[in-house]
Amino acid sequence: MSALPEASLKQLFTAAHSEHFFNNTPVTDDIIQQLYDLVKLGPTGFNAQPARYLFIRSREQKEKLAPHLASSNREKTLAAPLNLVVAYDSHFHHQLTEQFPAYDARSFFEKSPDWITPTATLNASLQAGYLIIAARALGLSVGPMSGFNAASVDHTFFPDGQYKSFLLLNIGFIDAPTNQKRGPRLAFEKAVHII
Numbered sequence: 379m380s381a382l383p384e385a386s387l388k389q390l391f392t393a394a395h396s397e398h399f400f401n402n403t404p405v406t407d408d409i410i411q412q413l414y415d416l417v418k419l420g421p422t423g424f425n426a427q428p429a430r431y432l433f434i435r436s437r438e439q440k441e442k443l444a445p446h447l448a449s450s451n452r453e454k455t456l457a458a459p460l461n462l463v464v465a466y467d468s469h470f471h472h473q474l475t476e477q478f479p480a481y482d483a484r485s486f487f488e489k490s491p492d493w494i495t496p497t498a499t500l501n502a503s504l505q506a507g508y509l510i511i512a513a514r515a516l517g518l519s520v521g522p523m524s525g526f527n528a529a530s531v532d533h534t535f536f537p538d539g540q541y542k543s544f545l546l547l548n549i550g551f552i553d554a555p556t557n558q559k560r561g562p563r564l565a566f567e568k569a570v571h572i573i
């Protein structure tokens with residue numbers, strides 16, 4: 379395998395920003411399918427894939443989301459072509475017999491329920507990260523947000539209590555990367571240790 383060309387690294391990382399303001403190009407169901415087909419391949423512990431994705435496009439459903447958003451996130455979320463609530467499935471381990479047949483992982487979690495939430499949050503967060511990069515790879519831009527009331531989003535969209543939301547994303551296309559100032563990133567020496 380070889381490193382991606384500079385233009386690809388630019389699109390995925392060096393020129394990419396968290397974006398919240400998009401043009402009017404719709405994000406079609408076909409694009410959502412392509413996105414999922416990439417995201418599902420990202421590695422997760424026990425191959426558990428605990429993330430669940432609720433894409434919100436209609437005005438009616440956006441209006442249901444709006445009251446649960448931090449006021450600073452409301453207008454841009456309503457205006458975005460697509461919103462995505464990322465949740466984890468608190469019963470993800472029920473599917474492990476199929477997804478990880480090599481080992482009786484379902485019983486492991488049933489006997490050690492303290493492991494369910496940390497495993498779900500770690501792996502669903504990884505999947506959300508994969509999704510941001512996969513979206514960029516497909517030419518989309520993404521604005522992640524934790525400024526919303528997760529408990530009330532769950533009450534509205536996942537009333538049976540099984541799915542727990544933890545991240546909201548605005549998704550759409552932009553004409554060109556905004557020339558916004560990049561927040562400082564930690565210096566290599568501060569974040570990285572090689573021993």
Ligand SMILES: Cc1cc2nc3c(=O)[nH]c(=O)nc-3n(C[C@H](O)[C@H](O)[C@H](O)COP(=O)(O)O)c2cc1C
Nearest residue numbers: 394395396448451521522523524525526545560561
């Ligand atoms: C988990 C998470 C939560 C965030 N929450 C918000 C938010 O509530 N509102 C907002 O406008 N931006 C939010 N952001 C955007 C960050 O501020 C942004 O990703 C970060 O400053 C890096 O900006 P850059 O991608 O342009 O370099 C969030 C990002 C992440 C990953």
